[in-house]
Amino acid sequence: MQSYFIFANPYKPETVTVASKLLHTLQEYNVNVYLEPWLYSKINLGQALRFEDISCDITSIISLGGDGTLLRIVPKAAECDVPILGINLGHIGFLMEAEVQQLSDVAKRLISGDFEIEKRMLLEAEINKDKKYLLLNDIAFMRGNNPSSIVVSVLADDEKIFDIHGDGVLISTPTGTTGYGISAGGPVISPRLDCIAVIPVCSHVLHQRPVVLPDSQIIYINAKYPPFGRSYQVVIDGQISLEIEENVDISIKRAKEMVSFIRFSKQRFLTRLHEKQMEWNVN
Numbered sequence: 001m002q003s004y005f006i007f008a009n010p011y012k013p014e015t016v017t018v019a020s021k022l023l024h025t026l027q028e029y030n031v032n033v034y035l036e037p038w039l040y041s042k043i044n045l046g047q048a049l050r051f052e053d054i055s056c057d058i059t060s061i062i063s064l065g066g067d068g069t070l071l072r073i074v075p076k077a078a079e080c081d082v083p084i085l086g087i088n089l090g091h092i093g094f095l096m097e098a099e100v101q102q103l104s105d106v107a108k109r110l111i112s113g114d115f116e117i118e119k120r121m122l123l124e125a126e127i128n129k130d131k132k133y134l135l136l137n138d139i140a141f142m143r144g145n146n147p148s149s150i151v152v153s154v155l156a157d158d159e160k161i162f163d164i165h166g167d168g169v170l171i172s173t174p175t176g177t178t179g180y181g182i183s184a185g186g187p188v189i190s191p192r193l194d195c196i197a198v199i200p201v202c203s204h205v206l207h208q209r210p211v212v213l214p215d216s217q218i219i220y221i222n223a224k225y226p227p228f229g230r231s232y233q234v235v236i237d238g239q240i241s242l243e244i245e246e247n248v249d250i251s252i253k254r255a256k257e258m259v260s261f262i263r264f265s266k267q268r269f270l271t272r273l274h275e276k277q278m279e280w281n282v283n
Helices: 015-027 037-043 067-071 074-080 100-112 269-282
Strands: 003-008 032-035 060-065 084-088 116-127 132-135 138-142 150-156 159-166 168-172 195-201 211-214 219-223 232-236 240-244 248-263
Touching: 003 015, 015 032, 015 037, 015 060, 015 100, 032 037, 060 067, 067 084, 074 132, 074 248, 084 100, 132 138, 138 248, 150 168, 159 168, 159 195, 168 219
Parallel strands: 003 032, 003 060, 060 084, 084 248
Antiparallel strands: 116 132, 116 248, 138 168, 138 232, 150 159, 150 219, 168 195, 195 211, 219 248, 232 240
16 A cells, blocks of 8 residues: 655644645545644644654655755655655745645646656765765855854865865755855756765855866865864754864765655756746845
C-alpha cells in the first residue's frame, strides 16, 4: 500500500484547511497518510507520526508551504531516497511544483505515478571535523556577533581562492544561487548544471568576485579564534544556525546523496526566474 507524509508550515493561516482537503482526497485512493502530531491534533484524520520517525519505505513526502518549509525535509528525504512534492502556500517558489487549486489533480497523478523525477545535487559540509550536514541551497559562514569585519580564508582543494575581509562567505549549489546568493551579488546558475559557487559577502577587497568551480572540488573555509569572546555564525540552508566560539575549519564537497523532486510538467527555470523577479519588483 502506498503511504505519504504531509509536512506543513504551521505558521501559514491556510495550512490546516489545505492539509485537511489534501488528506481527504488522498484517502479516497485507500492509501496511508501520515502527518506530524501537531497537525493531526487539528484534523484528527490519518496517522500521527513525528517527521524524524519516518520510515525510508514511505512513497513520498508532501511539503505544504514555501521553499523554506521544503528545505527542512531535504536531508531526511535524500538519505532515504524518498521523492518530495512541493505544494505552494505562499509566493512563487523555485522548488514548488503545484498550487492548492490543483489538489484533486495532484492526488490523482501522484497515486497513478503520472509524474517524472527531477534530481538535484546536494553539498555535504563538515564543521571542525565533527558533525556533517546535507544542504540543498547554501552554507553561509558569517561574522555573527562580531561588530567589525572578519578574515576568512577560502580554498579549493589546495589552491587559495581568496582571503576575505568582510562579513563572510557563502558556498552555494546552483539551486541555491536564486536564494541568498543572488542577494549577495552572486551569479544565477541553472540547476541543470553541476557546480559550486563561492560568493564573498560584503568584502572590503573590492576586486574579489564570486567564483564558480566544478563539483569535483572540495572547498575549505578557515578562520582563527574569534576575538573578544565573540562568536562566528554558520547558517545552513537558512534553517540551521550555529554559533562557533573557536577556530573554524569547514570542508564542503558534493554529497553522494541527491534529492528527488516530483514534477508534473517540464521545468522552465528561466520562466520561473522571470516570474520571481517580477514579484520582487512589485514587493
